[in-house]
Amino acid sequence: MTSYRNAQPTIPVVAVPASIKAACSSCSLQELCLPVGLSPSEIEKLDRIISSRQATRRGASLYRTGDPFRNLYAVRAGAFKTVDLSEDGSEKITGFYLSGEILGLDAISTDRQNFSAVALEDSEVCVLPFERLEELLREIPALQHHFHKIMSRDIMRDQGLMLVLAGMKADARLSAFLIGLSQRFANLGYSAMRFRLRMTREEIGSYLGLTLETVSRLFSRFSGEGWIRIDRREIEILDFTALRGIIEVRE
Amino acid sequence: MTSYRNAQPTIPVVAVPASIKAACSSCSLQELCLPVGLSPSEIEKLDRIISSRQATRRGASLYRTGDPFRNLYAVRAGAFKTVDLSEDGSEKITGFYLSGEILGLDAISTDRQNFSAVALEDSEVCVLPFERLEELLREIPALQHHFHKIMSRDIMRDQGLMLVLAGMKADARLSAFLIGLSQRFANLGYSAMRFRLRMTREEIGSYLGLTLETVSRLFSRFSGEGWIRIDRREIEILDFTALRGIIEVRE
DNA sequence: CGCACTATTGAGTATAGTCAACCGGTGTGG
DNA sequence: CCACACCGGTTGACTATACTCAATAGTGCG
DSSP states (O other): OOOOTTOOTTOOEEEOOTTSOOOGGGOTTTTTSTTTTOOHHHHHHHHHHOOEEEEEOTTOEEEOTTOBOOEEEEEEESOEEEEEEOTTSOEEEEEEEOTTOEEOGGGGGTSBOSSEEEESSSEEEEEEEHHHHHHHHHHOHHHHHHHHHHHHHHHHHHHHHHHHHHHOOHHHHHHHHHHHHHHHHHHTTSOSSEEEOOSOHHHHHHHHTOOHHHHHHHHHHHHHTTSEEEETTEEEESOHHHHHHHHHOOO | OOOOTTOOTTOOEEEOOTTSOOOGGGOTTTTTSTTTTOOHHHHHHHHHHOOEEEEEOTTOEEEOTTOBOOEEEEEEESOEEEEEEOTTSOEEEEEEEOTTOEEOGGGGGTSBOSSEEEESSSEEEEEEEHHHHHHHHHHOHHHHHHHHHHHHHHHHHHHHHHHHHHHOOHHHHHHHHHHHHHHHHHHTTSOSSEEEOOSOHHHHHHHHTOOHHHHHHHHHHHHHTTSEEEETTEEEESOHHHHHHHHHOOO
16 A cells, blocks of 8 residues: 555545556656656656656645645646635636646745645646756756756746736637647647637636636637637637637737 | 957947956855855856856847847846737737846747847846856756746746736736835845836836726825825835735735 | 536626826937 | 927826626536
């Protein structure tokens, strides 16, 4: 029986038996995740520091605001949202994370988790003990540089969202969101034109600074224009160019 | 005569003579910048890789969108804005940078500058060749960890702004902006209650997703409520608690 | 089967944007 | 040295966009 890392009574986190150890060398996300550009022997070293995999059920927290920071998490399967919970109970979503993306980078600066990570569906992550990762970065320049690129990409992405939030109207925000998701799914090898939203209208609204009603109305409008087809969370993009079009007219 | 690093005909960048080489060991920002927590001999090593200092006049660009990425820049004196210029000429501001803060972190991921950095006043930066910095990070664990903290802090800060932009009304946005600036000036050893805005109303508006008129009206309102006193760009915070108060009521 | 959750749609409203006039300071050229 | 233009800022009137409140319906789970 494996130990339940970080498990707290209220968090139904399911540990994966140690025998099914994480292994970058046999992972299909190799080319999207940390190991990008490493030699087999280097990937071997990376494998050795990844302590375990960890499953998180839909709706459960991988970590919570205030938890001490020790690990980064690479999403292996599923999807997460990170949420900022204020005292009064209202929650704001700061990000969505899909396979191959790294969770917890913001916590390095504070030594504690600043947000809570909640699984949007049954998910699994690889646990990366950060201290040991830093050691490895010192040994493997290619890994070091790639890690810096990953952090940098996070900064870029956040600044991109800032531009969207600060400069675009509701329809352009939603359009940018759909295009971004589409690209990320395409990167993962899924269809860019047809995918399943992992989140509710309310969660999209929270992320984009809109109300759920506005998101719903916009989906209806996009649908009416013939730009998308949408049925609950299944979405098909019919006119990519039109979607691109509305984000161009930023003022 | 020193060479003009990165200088392009249209960019009036002024190089500082090599004799006045950058030196962390004698810099007053030591405790805020890269050298935090390093031993004298380690700071010595850092000094050696900093190729030069570089002055940038008010309104001039330190770098521009599309420039190849080679260096990070630590602001030594003055202030910068980073701007995203769209084809039609409109510009959106993605960040403000004060002394001790690092410019260019977003470019690591793309190998090119994603934004342009423009000096808000006559300014000076230390030039940090990134390749050599990465080498040094491999040698000095304390520097490595601190660098990761700096990148992480950038991510945190961006996500904080996302929360502001996505979740707050105009008055709360401006209040959060003032409080943030106040803290940053306090960190630098300046007064937290009284400082000079380095940017125009339009630039603040661009950053916060508001129009310059709204920013102006809000300054007038805050002033009328007795929360601040403001004269052109000189601002004095009279009631910090009241300012904090309006950002609490986030829905 | 019923309840809770998610989503859609409508009606009225508030917040911030747009357009415009005006003011004061600064710098430039006749 | 003064006139003028320009820039940054303030304020007003009107308007549009997205929010709030509310009613209704479809889905899925216990």
